[in-house]
Amino acid sequence: MKIGNSPEGTASPPKAEQRPAARKPEATATAETARAAAPAPAPAASAHVAISSAAQLAASGGPDDGSFDTAKVQRISQAISEGKFTINASAIADKLVANAQELLSARANKH
Template sequence: MKIGNSPSPEGPAGPAKTEQRPAARKPEAAVANEIVRPTANAPAASAQVALSSAAQLAASAGPDDGSFDAAKVDRISKAISEGKFTINANAIADKLVANAQELLNSRANKH
């Protein structure tokens, strides 16, 4: 898996960049609290979903588990809007490889 820019048909530099920012997303809490009502043309449910006990425990922890840092989200959001947010692709790749290795090791130990 390669992390980074893919080549574009317009050449190595790609198309001219324009100042466009993606539309603002709703906070996850707002999305989670929205009620989704089926429409008259909605297809019938085609899958059954069952949560494991670990997933149920994680879901029941809710927003009061201390894992949400609003100040950090605000700092990152501000950095993104100012164009100052940078991504360290090497660190992401290193962590992906480490997580994959950990997963492979845990599976090897079970067999």
């Protein structure tokens, strides 16, 4: 069942088929149009937001310390496309375990 459909299967006609509303006199419509075109006043500030220097650094893409090696990415991409790229599962597992231990110890030190 679609949302908005009644169980009886009756539906309201599409907007194009509905009877148009009575038009207002031109003078009134022009005055309303002028009010609608005027920009609404900006709401008063309800909160003050401060962005930390770490967040600003992260938003800017981080420091340009050369940690991204475009040439290495190109070499790996080429090796993958040629079918020559090998995966060292043991090294990946060791790094995952080391990262998990680091996270757990950092969490334990917080509490």
